[in-house]
Amino acid sequence: MSTVDSPPAPASRTTRAAAATADYLDQRTGVGNAVKEFARKIFPDHWSFLLGEIALYSFVVLLISGTFLTMFFVPSMTEVHYHGPWAAMDGVQMSEAFASTLRLSFEVRGGLLMRQIHHWAALIFMASIVTHMMRVFFTGAFRKPRELNWLVGFTLMILGLLAGFSGYSLPDDVLSGNGLRIADGVARAIPIAGSYISFGLFGGEFPGMELIPRLFTVHILLIPALILALIGLHLLMVVLHKHTQYPGSGRTDKNVVGYPLFPVYVAKAGGFFFVVFAVIALMAATMTINPVWNYGPFDPGVVGAGAQPDWYMLFLEGGLRLMPGWEFVIGQYTISMNILIPGVIIPGLLFTVLALWPFIEAAATGDKREHHVLDRPRNAPFRTAFGVAYLTSFSILVLAGSNDLIATHFHLSINDITWTFRVLFFVAPPLAFWITKRICLSLQRKDRELVLHGHETGRIVRFASGEYIEVHKPLDAHERWLRVQHEPRRPIEIEPAEDSRGVRRKGYRLDAAKRRLSKLFYEDRVEPVTPAELVAAQSHGSHDALPLAPEEHREELTAGASGSRHLAPEPEDTEGTQRH
């Protein structure tokens, strides 16, 4: 680029002014150190790293549009009679919260746009958090040293859910009011303290007069402040650890390859903020969301058919819909398993496993090293399969949360749909696990195949002997490196239960449990091609020297595998596949 090599131009007025400002700031803050450290900091480039950025930017959009809304929204449950431009609601009794939402939509210019921007941004915020988490999960970016940052991100996801629910409830329309009623029902199902928790939330009986003002404080102050603080921590740790990078030539655990923060990422990431904001604005301009003027104000006796919560709440709703009506009484006390299981226990389990995953996997690998090069999902078959199974159960709950819409759209019986989902909830995740794991192992085998035998060229050669072969083109060093760079993961080895004198070793049980976990993760595996294997394959093909190589290679494998199943193709097979 010309700008890099051009000789220093005589200082222009702008340059001199910039220098003077920089000098002023540096003398008072010592900012020079930070600029020197960060201005040219390297960040790797990949589209999937943008998912987290979308979350960050949609949060900024939420702050901007939310501030606009607070200027006109009245968080009060005082009943008023509506008189305004929206004739359908003329004279209807409603809370001030709902009336001010109508005013925002009909009378405040740009108010509806900001409401719709706010709502769409919230949906995108949650969606990008979830997909960003999926990216981090499937590429193993949560491994040491990033376990704590995974927890920070997890907490941000939970806070996002709370922010969404508390905001959704503020307009005090029929839909959100019934959502709160469901929340009240779930709170009351909690043993012993349930009624008191409900009273504590609502300031007395449902719906009371307190809830909207309380939710407002939670929604505009508490949760955003926590989210903001944790985002700061999240990004600080990204800078501390330096960003992970996808595997490829030249990329190692000891370096980071990419472009400098200034100017490339200032432009790209800064520009991307505007792109995200623009897309949200376009959605808000063209797609109606939450038209509360059609729903009407909350009334405890009214409900709409086909009502759906926002997408990120559907899994809870789906659980409530699927659960059979189990409830039992001990002595005089009622325990509602029909609410506790889908409302508390299942989400509790799902979230706990998610939060603890980095630590579970660390126990299985026994690996204490830092990892900065990401995994290709196929190279971690158990993790990938587990993630897909997890998403499958989540998706079934989401779909079950829309079972009434599925029934009306596809003209199916709601009872059949519910029963289908009840069965699928148990059957589909293991099936998804098994299929995904097989796919991962197959992809790894395909990688081996490619490395050992190269690309098919479609060129057929006939030998003097009359033999036909297809010419294969070997991979270049970069292509090959991508497929062999990962370390084989094997189940951990542990010391025997008894030492040489037959004394039982302390801590053996824990080790044995870790070994079992480790076998579960890594017993089925395909290992990357080693140079010896490649040489063997090549010499096989060309009837060349090194006749002993395959034999050595086989010994090596059995020694390394130590009794576990080993799925690397045998050398004999390689010959077969080579000469088809």
Next chain:
Amino acid sequence: MSTHHDPSTDLTTRDGAPLPERFEDPGLHEHRARVGDSDPKAQKRAERQVVVLFAISILGSIGAVVAYALVPPGETVGSMRMSNLLLGLALFLGLAGIGLAAVHWAKALMNDHERAEDRHPTATSEPVRVKAVEALREGVKDSSIGRRGVLKGAMVTSLALFPLGIAVPLVGNLGGDWDVSASKRTLWRRGVRLTIDPSGRPIKASDVTIGSAFHVIPENLEEAEHPLDEKAKAVVLMVRMDPRDLKSEQGEGWSYDGIVAFSKICTHVGCPVALYEQQTHHILCPCHQSTFDASDSAKVVFGPAHRPLPQLPITVDDEGYLVAQDGFDTPIGPSFWERLT
């Protein structure tokens, strides 16, 4: 002969040296130049494109101000949507122009040479750690906390207790009067008329035709101290069927000539069970699809609810209006721990 040994990918094995355990990283790809890197015309073109994108943004932002001034939301949904659409599209252009310009600039014009930077282990070096531990140890020694157990205990206890001064009043006030038994009581008692929700008009038994469903509130609802709270417990769904279809009821004589009334609050998590299917006499909760059979004591026939909807015993007064014989005999709505106490 299937593999042609091209020297760049060949392994150095022929001379009999031992093979490495793993392949070696071939190092970074060679940089591939963009068209604009060598072609000044292409570079100029990219620059013009960036300028045009910024110009679109400027026009969009001006357009937003114009749309604000000229297109008010108006009185109808149509005019409101138009105002929203124009303002939103202008905002979109104002933002997208900047975003795309910046990204295009970065991709087409800025230096695109990848660089590598070293990473250092996250943990600090051993000498730093030793110094850190030493600093803490000195601090602990200076504070002499190690030797003064009582002081330590007193400090921990006082720190643990001080939040109580804030938390107790906060939590104590959150629940209002904390009279949780209120959720077991409704406005229904002997002689209270059934009236139509929301008009409050009393209902004559003779006006209730077979197959019809009424959404009902108690007549004294508006006089209650907190009408909305009371309504949330007292709403009732009343239906009339052919008396011969009525298989059972929760108490003898609780219906009136085929008219049955049930609490409208679902026994699952409390949504109003507002859907009545007159052929099957099923009452359906639209939230989670719990289904109750109105002809059979509102027993659960499907879905996550466990208990039937409580039945309101009804009869008619001297003027022929429907009235409650008594209140509900069980708490309405979702189950809770002390429901039966």
